[in-house]
Amino acid sequence: MRETVVNEQDFLAAYDPRDYPAVAVTVDVVALTIREGALHLLLIRRGAPPYEGHWALPGGFVRPDEDLAAGARRELAEETGLGGERLRRIHLEQLGSYSDPDRDPRMRVVSVAHLAFAPDLPDPAAGTDADDAAWLPVTALASRQLAFDHGRIISDGLERARSKLEYTPLATRFLDPEFTITELRAVYETVWGHPLHAGNFHRKVLSVPGFVESTGASTERGGARGGPRAKLYRAGDARLLHPALLRPAREETVR
Amino acid sequence: MRETVVNEQDFLAAYDPRDYPAVAVTVDVVALTIREGALHLLLIRRGAPPYEGHWALPGGFVRPDEDLAAGARRELAEETGLGGERLRRIHLEQLGSYSDPDRDPRMRVVSVAHLAFAPDLPDPAAGTDADDAAWLPVTALASRQLAFDHGRIISDGLERARSKLEYTPLATRFLDPEFTITELRAVYETVWGHPLHAGNFHRKVLSVPGFVESTGASTERGGARGGPRAKLYRAGDARLLHPALLRPAREETVR
């Protein structure tokens, strides 16, 4: 093995990055939110080749003075039109890097994908630019043409989101700062895609230390179709849920 | 917000990557193994500035024709001297990207770190190159000078490894293809850093579907200090453990 390969030390010594075809580094953002009880994703319709007319994740080149997280947050700011505290409340984490040498026909592009959880936001079209940007329900993605390997990135992001809800309190990032347990349960139900037992969920959330804390207040009114006012909570200070809120095992025992 | 920022469409149109200072993309590998009951990490002593004489993760530039996973596996092959089936059995996954603009004093380098789990391997010094490469116990790292941000990458890798053992069967990748339950428990104990109840561990491992399957055989001899022969198992076909093997909550309730 070793013999068949250029010695790394020599390789580095002889290496000048500029001799190689340039590698571009981009950030892409899988930004999720919940609208009208359905999980939505921020997408942009491409106005130029390649993949003209296809939908793509918001993203772009990393600039020389910013790291990847800053680049991703900048892209998010540009496309949502958000800034300041509203922007800061959005959860943003690194998802992974996508590096197939042929993923972009123009040149070698390594993209570092990020995952964002945001509360319901105004339509991106409300901004000054007439980018064709929109929050689309993730259920409608199968029928859309997606650019590059963004379909793959999105499904990785969705799976990451589902699993993050299990062991972190990040579900609260889909909600306003004050929320009811029922709203929190609705987040789990829409991200996981199946209903949960209301009573058990309630018991569990309140028993996990640091997940939520009571504000003492209640909602102004009962539910739209009746029922008592609900108590209001805010996110607690836990970064991880112990014990976790595991999603019920799928009937196929994942073998 | 939006107004203060160059419009992305225009930015891309006007953008030629070669106008920017080149961004280099490297892969680094946090390769873990278990030797003599202790967790070890593959490190290389740097022979040239910057950080001359410091210890660094094995890694290097991604080549034009390979993706990141291939680059990481190549680095692993070069430094361990392994190939073929032995190399293929090593678990390799992406850990994350590290992108501080100043992380390498020479130029802008974005490194995509990977995490590897390997069974006990011969010393890297056995290869033809006299690289100063060695498997070092992770407990000895605090006292070593580490290059770049590799200390950070390593601790992220260790935390990822600890958590991966909870919900995947990857602990088996630290072992030979056939192993005993006690050897498997030893992997958990050294990675997690505390002893586990032998009886409960045994019950749990055998009850998780697809974690291990019996070979029907037993070890040739009993334990070094006595005891009966142990039954041999091999890894099952599960990719995820359901239910997971959760590590006991640390006494501070992680708030």
Next chain:
DNA sequence: TAAGTTGTTCTCAGAATGAGTTGTTCTCGA
């Protein structure tokens, strides 16, 4: 006011977990 909805708490059976015990098989050293 009646009918229906929902937030919250409770009950109870079954499953999973932590801790300890038992029986047996083996190695080593006296």
Next chain:
DNA sequence: TCGAGAACAACTCATTCTGAGAACAACTTA
């Protein structure tokens, strides 16, 4: 060769956690 100790494997038992359902009061709209 035998006894002491080690450790694999299986078991028991008390406790905790979970899933499912029921109860009930507080609210809505019709």
